Amino acid sequence: MGSKKIQMPREVHIGSDVINDTGSICKDLRFSGNVLVVTGPNTLKIGANKAIESLENEDFSVEVSKITTATSETVEKLEEKLNDTSLIVGVGGGKVIDVTKMAASNAGIYFVSVPTAASHDGIASPLASIKNNNGSVSLKAQAPICVIGDTNIIRNAPFRLLAAGCADIISNYTAIKDWQLANKLQNDFYSESAAALSLMTAKLIIKSSKSIKKGLEESARLVVKSLFSSGMAISIAGSSRPASGSEHKFSHALDKIAKKPALHGEQCGIGTIMMMNLHGGDWQFIKNALNDMKAPTNAYDLGIDPDDIVDALTSAHTIRPERYTILGDRGLSRNTAKKLAIKTGVI
Ligand SMILES: NC(=O)C1=CN([C@@H]2O[C@H](COP(=O)(O)OP(=O)(O)OC[C@H]3O[C@@H](n4cnc5c(N)ncnc54)[C@H](O)[C@@H]3O)[C@@H](O)[C@H]2O)C=CC1
Ligand SMILES: O=C(CO)COP(=O)(O)O
Numbered sequence: 001m002g003s004k005k006i007q008m009p010r011e012v013h014i015g016s017d018v019i020n021d022t023g024s025i026c027k028d029l030r031f032s033g034n035v036l037v038v039t040g041p042n043t044l045k046i047g048a049n050k051a052i053e054s055l056e057n058e059d060f061s062v063e064v065s066k067i068t069t070a071t072s073e074t075v076e077k078l079e080e081k082l083n084d085t086s087l088i089v090g091v092g093g094g095k096v097i098d099v100t101k102m103a104a105s106n107a108g109i110y111f112v113s114v115p116t117a118a119s120h121d122g123i124a125s126p127l128a129s130i131k132n133n134n135g136s137v138s139l140k141a142q143a144p145i146c147v148i149g150d151t152n153i154i155r156n157a158p159f160r161l162l163a164a165g166c167a168d169i170i171s172n173y174t175a176i177k178d179w180q181l182a183n184k185l186q187n188d189f190y191s192e193s194a195a196a197l198s199l200m201t202a203k204l205i206i207k208s209s210k211s212i213k214k215g216l217e218e219s220a221r222l223v224v225k226s227l228f229s230s231g232m233a234i235s236i237a238g239s240s241r242p243a244s245g246s247e248h249k250f251s252h253a254l255d256k257i258a259k260k261p262a263l264h265g266e267q268c269g270i271g272t273i274m275m276m277n278l279h280g281g282d283w284q285f286i287k288n289a290l291n292d293m294k295a296p297t298n299a300y301d302l303g304i305d306p307d308d309i310v311d312a313l314t315s316a317h318t319i320r321p322e323r324y325t326i327l328g329d330r331g332l333s334r335n336t337a338k339k340l341a342i343k344t345g346v347i
């Protein structure tokens with residue numbers, strides 16, 4: 001058997017106002033010189049300005065880049081900005097973290113992940129979800145050298161983002177079912193330990209669903225820890241398979257079709273309800289769990305046209321066709337897709 005590489009962050013700092021220690025944390029990690037801070041227009045004010053001030057207080061020279069998309073073009077533009085840069089710090093949501101991860105990996109430099117919301121499980125994983133002309137691809141990048149999760153910023157973020165993070169974790173249920181199917185039918189690589197960690201994380205978040213509340217520091221901490229643990233399952237597998245199956249294909253298809261897509265985790269949660277039905281599993285349990293977390297469970301909550309839901313269901317199998325799932329190679333017919341969405345109350 002060949003050797004296997006598993007990449008994990010070296011340090012994880014989670015706590016209230018820990019973003020103000022960004023400079024000293026980076027210094028303790030032996031970094032110095034030029035740092036590129038990547039952020040978004042909202043997250044600059046919410047978090048990045050604090051990280052920048054902290055870095056400058058520790059004598060780092062800071063450049064800032066604002067991004068709004070996680071595309072291959074954005075990654076290329078970021079790489080052009082690198083100028084004797086020793087470290088990249090990504091402060092924001094999933095898109096910011098993914099492009100930071102990819103640009104740092106391409107340039108062969110370290111990066112620090114500073115999530116401002118607990119909305120996705122890519123905060124610590126070595127994979128980056130990047131959009132290109134064919135839709136979304138999952139690219140091998142690198143794990144952050146360090147994660148700085150400021151629970152004060154995260155607890156004050158809109159609750160919708162936290163609920164989306166919980167839904168992204170709940171989608172591990174169908175991702176694992178799809179992975180097992182692909183292992184059985186296609187002999188795809190399968191890791192028991194990655195699958196067990198992914199599933200345990202999803203079970204724990206459901207068990208805690210009633211205690212996850214708006215504005216609470218404990219809730220922010222719990223969800224960040226769970227997203228981290230789901231990301232570690234991705235690290236162990238060396239692929240996003242333990243956390244991304246047919247429900248994610250549905251969400252990526254919706255991103256292409258919908259005029260105004262909803263949050264990644266929200267769409268994946270709704271995909272999980274429908275894919276669980278296709279797997280013959282307890283889809284009502286998934287729906288109840290999403291309800292308990294105040295995550296959307298239908299097209300109306302998502303603000304998405306029911307026709308777009310059906311279109312996304314019929315085209316989901318074309319996303320990442322090499323990743324075998326319950327959708328098979330031919331996908332769902334329009335009639336089946338519509339029936340599935342109606343039966344599960346999604347439309
Ligand atoms: N690499 C990986 O393993 C994974 C990657 N992803 C990717 O991550 C992305 C989804 O991440 P999201 O964070 O949902 O989307 P996003 O990055 O678009 O952020 C959603 C919105 O939240 C805002 N926001 C962030 N923090 C905020 C705060 N504290 N207060 C107010 N607004 C705030 C952002 O400005 C943005 O408008 C997708 O592109 C998805 O494919 C998702 C899961 C895993
Ligand atoms: O979103 C993910 C896990 O939650 C992984 O992303 P992909 O679906 O892009 O592989």
Ligand SMILES: [Zn+2]
Binds near residue numbers: 243244264
């Ligand atoms: Zn996801």
